Amino acid sequence: MRLGTFDRISDIRYQEAEQSLECALTCRKETRPSRLRVRKKSFEQKMVGIPSRHKSLALLGGVLLAQVLLLAVQIKRDSRGRLIRVWAVTAVTPFERMGAWGIGKVRGVWTHYFALQSTSRENEALRIENDALKLTIAQLQTRAAEADRLATLLSFKQSHENVPMLGARVIAASAGTASRTIEIDRGERDGIRRDMAVITPDGAVGKVIEAFRDSAQVLLLTDQYGGAGAMIVDSRVQGPVGGTGEPTLVMKYIPTEEEVKVGEKLVTSGMDKIFPRDIPVGTIVEVKAGNPFKLVRVQPAAKLDRLETVIVLLTQTPVEFKKEAEAANSVPSGPAAVVKP
Amino acid sequence: MTEAYELHSGETHIEVHKFFPGAIVLVTAVALVIQASAPVYFPKLRIFDLPLLVTIYFGLSRRNPSTGLLLGTVIGLSQDALSGPTVPLGFYGIAKTLVGYLASSIGARLDTEHPAARFALTFGFFVLQQGILVLVRRLLLAQPEPWFNVHLAIAAAVNALLGTVLFAGFDRLRRR
Numbered sequence: 001m002r003l004g005t006f007d008r009i010s011d012i013r014y015q016e017a018e019q020s021l022e023c024a025l026t027c028r029k030e031t032r033p034s035r036l037r038v039r040k041k042s043f044e045q046k047m048v049g050i051p052s053r054h055k056s057l058a059l060l061g062g063v064l065l066a067q068v069l070l071l072a073v074q075i076k077r078d079s080r081g082r083l084i085r086v087w088a089v090t091a092v093t094p095f096e097r098m099g100a101w102g103i104g105k106v107r108g109v110w111t112h113y114f115a116l117q118s119t120s121r122e123n124e125a126l127r128i129e130n131d132a133l134k135l136t137i138a139q140l141q142t143r144a145a146e147a148d149r150l151a152t153l154l155s156f157k158q159s160h161e162n163v164p165m166l167g168a169r170v171i172a173a174s175a176g177t178a179s180r181t182i183e184i185d186r187g188e189r190d191g192i193r194r195d196m197a198v199i200t201p202d203g204a205v206g207k208v209i210e211a212f213r214d215s216a217q218v219l220l221l222t223d224q225y226g227g228a229g230a231m232i233v234d235s236r237v238q239g240p241v242g243g244t245g246e247p248t249l250v251m252k253y254i255p256t257e258e259e260v261k262v263g264e265k266l267v268t269s270g271m272d273k274i275f276p277r278d279i280p281v282g283t284i285v286e287v288k289a290g291n292p293f294k295l296v297r298v299q300p301a302a303k304l305d306r307l308e309t310v311i312v313l314l315t316q317t318p319v320e321f322k323k324e325a326e327a328a329n330s331v332p333s334g335p336a337a338v339v340k341p
Numbered sequence: 342m343t344e345a346y347e348l349h350s351g352e353t354h355i356e357v358h359k360f361f362p363g364a365i366v367l368v369t370a371v372a373l374v375i376q377a378s379a380p381v382y383f384p385k386l387r388i389f390d391l392p393l394l395v396t397i398y399f400g401l402s403r404r405n406p407s408t409g410l411l412l413g414t415v416i417g418l419s420q421d422a423l424s425g426p427t428v429p430l431g432f433y434g435i436a437k438t439l440v441g442y443l444a445s446s447i448g449a450r451l452d453t454e455h456p457a458a459r460f461a462l463t464f465g466f467f468v469l470q471q472g473i474l475v476l477v478r479r480l481l482l483a484q485p486e487p488w489f490n491v492h493l494a495i496a497a498a499v500n501a502l503l504g505t506v507l508f509a510g511f512d513r514l515r516r517r
Contacts, residue, residue: 055407056405056406056407056410056442057406059406059407059410059411060406060410060438060439060442063410063411063414063438064435064438064439067414067417067418067430067431067434067435067438068431068435068481070429070430070431070434071429071430071431071432071435071477071481072481074429074430074431075429075481075482083481
């Protein structure tokens with residue numbers, strides 16, 4: 001009995017469950033399509049309603065663009081070709097320019113920063129080459145200067161063909177400061193004898209004090225035992241010029257009453273029987289009053305401290321130095337004059 | 342088959358008209374032929390722009406911007422083709438494309454059946470077309486062209502007047 005009741009209750013519950021399941025299924029079937037329809041409808045409204053206006057605008061833009069391009073293809077500007085080509089070039093040029101700029105930058109970065117491995121070696125090689133070139137230039141300058149000096153000597157010699165003279169190279173100077181002498185590469189074998197005058201195209205240098213077989217010693221005017229007979233060009237006042245061991249010369253025995261001016265030129269007087277007349281000696285750079293003689297300092301005409309080549313006069317025949325003397329006078333080489341009463 | 346539709350926009354009711362088959366093609370062809378041939382015999386008729394009037398009318402009537410602009414394009418390009426080698430293709434085409442599009446757009450929003458409205462619209466579209474043509478000449482062809490002169494104003498008025506008359510005749514081609 002109880003069992004039968006239980007079975008009935010179970011049947012009823014089973015049927016209720018079955019009905020509810022069916023209901024759930026049917027409800028789903030009914031509700032789902034209706035939701036879909038609503039969604040589909042709203043979607044269609046959105047998709048159809050909004051784009052139709054955009055579609056006509058897009059169509060308008062496309063048709064206008066096509067016709068503008070059509071016009072551009074047909075229109076031909078006089079000097080720049082068809083308009084479409086002008087537009088195409090105008091549109092592309094900025095990008096090309098940007099591309100070229102970018103490539104240039106990249107190439108510059110590569111060249112200046114990354115590809116410097118060989119630059120260091122190249123720099124070193126160039127530095128060595130530069131040093132070698134500097135040396136070569138110095139040698140060439142020396143040779144050029146020597147060539148100039150020799151050319152001057154040659155020119156001087158050619159212009160005094162009637163005067164026997166001999167060119168010589170200075171090969172040594174005095175070892176100490178006590179004397180001012182030089183040694184030349186010509187000697188007795190070349191005809192050089194003691195007390196021959198030694199000059200340069202600029203002026204008197206000194207005299208030969210010792211002649212050896214292949215060389216000779218020359219006592220410069222600036223030596224304290226050196227000297228020459230000289231006279232002032234303008235006033236013709238004569239007096240011996242001698243050295244004091246200093247770079248300048250001193251003209252001696254000029255009476256106080258003689259008027260001597262700074263800047264006046266001196267030439268050899270020929271009274272010493274060594275130098276011919278009229279060889280430039282120097283320029284007066286200082287005049288001091290004295291009793292009974294004036295003290296007159298003279299800047300030598302020849303560059304006695306930088307002698308490299310000299311001329312030895314093989315005779316005492318007067319040498320015409322006027323031109324050289326004038327040239328030397330035009331460029332005063334002495335220090336500023338100091339006149340003391 | 343329905344002969345006319347109604348667009349409901351708020352409280353306004355605007356009809357979209359349909360025409361007899363071939364009416365648009367025929368009217369367009371006739372307008373182009375007359376435009377190309379009549380000035381040969383009557384030079385003063387050159388002041389009329391029949392293709393423009395056709396574009397305006399069918400644009401206003403059809404009230405579909407896509408159709409209107411395509412009709413304007415076809416009519417304009419045909420006019421270009423018939424205008425000789427000195428007029429490049431696209432010269433009238435661009436102008437009439439814009440006129441067709443604007444006419445259709447305006448026709449979809451306003452009632453353009455009244456003669457006064459048609460006169461004003463035709464006058465305005467004529468001036469607009471001239472403005473576009475001058476713009477194209479200046480910018481693309483690099484030809485100096487005055488923007489406005491008295492002749493243009495007279496031509497606009499004359500075309501507007503002719504358009505008002507012609508449009509009434511074209512209305513007979515509509516399906517009832």
